[in-house]
Amino acid sequence: MTDVANTGAPAAPKTSKSLLTQDARTIKRNRAETRFKMYGIAAISIGMLMLVILLTTIIGRGTGAFQQTFITLSVPLTEAKIDKTGTRDIEQIKKVSTFGYAPLLSAAFAQKVTELGIETDLKPKDMANLLSKDAPATLRDYVLENLDQIGQTVEFEFLAQSRVDGYLKDRVDRGSIANDKNISAEQLDLVDGLLVAGTLEKRFNISFITGADASDARPEAAGMGVSMIGSLSMMLVVLVLALPIGVAASIYLEEFAPKNWITDVIEVNISNLAAVPSIVFGILGLAVFINYMHLPNSAPLVGGLVLTLMTLPTIIISTRASLKAVPPSIRDAALGVGASKMQSVFHHVLPLAAPGILTGTIIGLAQALGETAPLLLIGMVGFIASNPPETIAEGLLSPNSAMPAQIYEWAKRSDPAFYERAWGGIIILLVFLISMNAIAVMLRRRFERRW
Amino acid sequence: MTQLFSSISASVLVLIVLGLGIVGYVTMRSRAIASGGGDARNLHSLPSYYGANAAMMIAIPSLLVMVLWMLLQPMVIQNTVIKLIPDQMVSEGSSVGLVMSDVRRIADGLDAAVAQGAMSGQEAAGLDAVETDVRSRLAEVGVALGSDVQAPILAAAQKYRLLSQSWRAAMVAVVLVMALAGLGFAYRQTDKDFRARNVVEAGVKGLLIIAASLAILTTVGIVFSMLFESINFFRMHPWQDFFLGGSWAPNFRGNSDLSILPLLWGTLYISFIALLVAVPIGLFAAIYLSEYAGPKVRSAAKPLLEILAGIPTIVYGLFALLTVGPFLVNIFGRGDNGVLGVDWMSGATSVLTAGLVMGIMLIPFVSSLSDDIINAVPQSLRDGSYGLGATHSETVRQVILPAALPGIVGAILLAASRAIGETMIVVLGAGAIARFSGNPFEGMTTITTRIVSQLTGDTDFASAETLVAFALGLTLFVLTLALNVLALYIVRKYREQYE
Incomplete structure (x- = not known):
């Protein structure tokens, strides 16, 4: 019956002939829909692309720093030059400065070139110029440690100077050295010859990871090792101070604090401190720890204190979140069997929240490890810490640098050889950060509990 | 004895x-x-x-x-x-x-x-x-x-x-x-x-309170350490010049022009460019992740984007100085040898360099905060919009974004406060000359870079040229604090609306 009634109804409006063919407005709206979605995809792709560019730049430019050019030379430790008295008296031998060792190197180099039969017009002194400025010092240190070797011929592997290293890494070519007084085209010819003979080779350089920074003229000898110790000492201070203080503060705020204006002030304070620019903490450190308390300038202890203040809010926020995640039934059960409030917190809630607290702490530490700006203000840049500290106290109190500060220091020097080292330093820094974050993620996966 | x-x-x-x-x-x-x-x-x-x-x-x-x-x-x-x-x-x-x-x-x-x-x-x-x-x-x-x-x-x-x-x-x-x-x-x-337990527990509670108030102590320390030195600064240097002067020209023999205005201009200009990069990208990424992406894409893309926030700023600084800067010079500089054949940009350090790189750094800040906020918009609003026949994108543009707007504004303000306080990117990427100029290809300097340069090296805490850093720091602190408080207030207000 209804069918009959419908047949008499007025025809549908002419604009939509069928549901299956879209009208112009629908097409427009659908296009807008697709476009909008594309914008989203584009935005994410740009983000990813930037990440990829950043990482490839770091790896592409930084891996070179882990390789270094070495020159193998047999150096006769001529007694007449090193120990004129012939008494093997260390005080006498110490009087011979590194300049006294340079002729030995020139002679050894010239002999090597003759042995290999490489034709060159260079004077022996210019040949030895291919070696790092570090080489005479290396030789001298060796002699002072091994007095019995004087008079013998010893084989050394010296660092090549940074231009030679750059030549092997395609950073330097014959075109770019036209105005370079550190190297000449003839010297590069000699490098080619030595390369073929195997005397000169590029290989893994452990001293970039373990060594100390070097002065402007010797980029090839600079390493991250000492600043790494500086960073680790700071992390030690941060861990020892920030973890207990942060956990104590969170326990109070989460479990004991009454709801009043003082608690509100503390909470607002903590969330604001988390957003204060890091350089402001540097100013605080300079004014309070160095100017007022006269703690030693550039010391990792001061850096650690500043980073502690900076990390505290992060640790407090994450600790409070993990305390909040422990269900109230645990507290009630503890209180029900007669535990005091304090006992219920310390014996039951805290152990259950521990994995979360640890994860937050590690992430906070990772943040602190990469922080640079406050360290600039308390003087952890601009000098060369040449020897690793011997004791923990010395590690905390004697001037040192830190990994990010060291990278900044290298970035400021205008020699491209230092830029390579800065990128290499970033790789080391990122390896630390990635492993810390990986540990945090693992802890979370392993111990995370859903209530 | x-x-x-x-x-x-x-x-x-x-x-x-x-x-x-x-x-x-x-x-x-x-x-x-x-x-x-x-x-x-x-x-x-x-x-x-x-x-x-x-x-x-x-x-x-x-x-x-x-x-x-x-x-x-x-x-x-x-x-x-x-x-x-x-x-x-x-x-x-x-x-x-x-x-x-x-x-x-x-x-x-x-x-x-x-x-x-x-x-x-x-x-x-x-x-x-x-x-x-x-x-x-x-x-x-x-x-x-x-x-x-x-x-x-x-x-x-x-x-x-x-x-x-x-x-x-x-x-x-x-x-x-x-x-x-x-x-x-x-x-x-x-x-x-x-009653030993009661006494011990009261003592422990006291220690907990001391730990909690350390946060206040830090803030007090920050404010006072900068306030005292700033007062010393204003004793040596007229405040009119600091707040209203027109040039920044420190001169270690004394008698320098130390006005914050050119620095503030540089800071705001660079932050503006950074936000110009970060806000659209971050916002669209957040919309896509929360509204369109499936759980698989979401669980992969979100942490990857957040890696950008975890990379230390020194890395971005180096990236600006050694990669982005020379790249931009190649495009906008070097006259006929460049890509565009123009000669607008002479050095790698410029407002654009620092701004672009800072923008990349801020993408995850904007995206993850906006993502949370968009997710907090109740499903009923979406369902209502679909029920009226709106498409997905129309729902997002006409219903979700207006509803989430206060929260998003809060997120942008937080990102802005980050940008203003950022140090390493501008120290390495922005240049060292203070000037009022609208040219993004020129180097400019910011409040944070000047704090670093006035306070590093041999400093003499008796000269106005050093102490000005504390006045700059105080201004920076107040500026970022105001932005944060405003942002947190807006976000909190917004959350209450849907609870």
Whole structure:
């Protein structure tokens, strides 16, 4: 019956002939829909692309720093030059400065070139110029440690100077050295010859990871090792101070604090401190720890204190979140069997929240490890810490640098050889950060509990 | 006695106090058990609480006094010693702070000389600047002084040493007496009816409160450390020039133009470019992740984007200086050799370089905050919009975004405060010349870079050129604080709306 009634109804409006063919407005709206979605995809792709560019730049430019050019030379430790008295008296031998060792190197180099039969017009002194400025010092240190070797011929592997290293890494070519007084085209010819003979080779350089920074003229000898110790000492201070203080503060705020204006002030304070620019903490450190308390300038202890203040809010926020995640039934059960409030917190809630607290702490530490700006203000840049500290106290109190500060220091020097080292330093820094974050993620996966 | 006490170093003193604490713990624990007739069930609290009470009484008050003492001692001594320095010495182109640091250096040098045995304690105290060449005597023990020592300075240094020593000795005595008094007090308290647990728990709670108020202390420290030095700065330099002047030209011989305005302009310009990059990308990424992406894409893309936020800023700084800068110069600079054949950009450091890189860094800030906020918009709003026939994108644009707008504004403000306070990217990527200019291809400088440059290297805390950094820092602090408070207020208000 209804069918009959419908047949008499007025025809549908002419604009939509069928549901299956879209009208112009629908097409427009659908296009807008697709476009909008594309914008989203584009935005994410740009983000990813930037990440990829950043990482490839770091790896592409930084891996070179882990390789270094070495020159193998047999150096006769001529007694007449090193120990004129012939008494093997260390005080006498110490009087011979590194300049006294340079002729030995020139002679050894010239002999090597003759042995290999490489034709060159260079004077022996210019040949030895291919070696790092570090080489005479290396030789001298060796002699002072091994007095019995004087008079013998010893084989050394010296660092090549940074231009030679750059030549092997395609950073330097014959075109770019036209105005370079550190190297000449003839010297590069000699490098080619030595390369073929195997005397000169590029290989893994452990001293970039373990060594100390070097002065402007010797980029090839600079390493991250000492600043790494500086960073680790700071992390030690941060861990020892920030973890207990942060956990104590969170326990109070989460479990004991009454709801009043003082608690509100503390909470607002903590969330604001988390957003204060890091350089402001540097100013605080300079004014309070160095100017007022006269703690030693550039010391990792001061850096650690500043980073502690900076990390505290992060640790407090994450600790409070993990305390909040422990269900109230645990507290009630503890209180029900007669535990005091304090006992219920310390014996039951805290152990259950521990994995979360640890994860937050590690992430906070990772943040602190990469922080640079406050360290600039308390003087952890601009000098060369040449020897690793011997004791923990010395590690905390004697001037040192830190990994990010060291990278900044290298970035400021205008020699491209230092830029390579800065990128290499970033790789080391990122390896630390990635492993810390990986540990945090693992802890979370392993111990995370859903209530 | 004074000799003996002043030779005890702070760490040894802490160890002595902690050792006393352990002794107190063990003895009071067994004393409590004994008072209960050997049966722990007769005690009010568990035996260990009696021990803990003793340890607390011994260690906490004495260590607190020690910390306070060490904080206050330098101030008290300095105030006493300053009176010994005649005014005319200070006015000769230097300042009290400089003279005091000389005094301290000589005092430390004398200490070192005594410690190395080059001088006897008596000799060091009785040195005469006229008869002995103090400078060369100190050089022998490895303390280098910049100039010859004048008599009043030497006298001040000797006074400084004497006061430090006697104050040190007094501190050691007071701390030890307090620790022993704590032990005695705990001894009298310890009894089977003593409510040890309640006392210990109250003490622990006190410690927790102290830890929590450290956050306030930090803020107070930040404000005061910058406020005092800023006041010193404004004594030396007119505030009109700082806030209203037109140029920034520090000159270490004095008489410099130190106006914040050009720096503020550079800061805001760079932050604006950074937000111009970060806001659209971050916002669209957030919309896509929360509205369109499936769970798989979401769980992969979100953490990857957030890696960008976890990369240290020094890495971005290097990226700006060595990669983005030269890349931009290739496009916009180098005349006919460049990509566009124009010569707008001469150096790698520019507003655009720093702004672009900072924008990349801020993408995840904007995206993850906006993502949370978009997710918080109730599903019923979406369903209502679909029910009326709107497409997905129309729903997002006309319903979700307006609903989430306050939260998104909050997120953008937080990102802006990040951008204003960012240091390493601008130190390496933005240049060092302060100017008012709208050209994004020029180098410009920011508040944070100037703080770094005024405070690194050899700084003299008596010159306006150094102290201006504190005024800049204070301005930066107030600026970012205001942005944060505003942003948090907006976000909180917004959350309440849908709860």
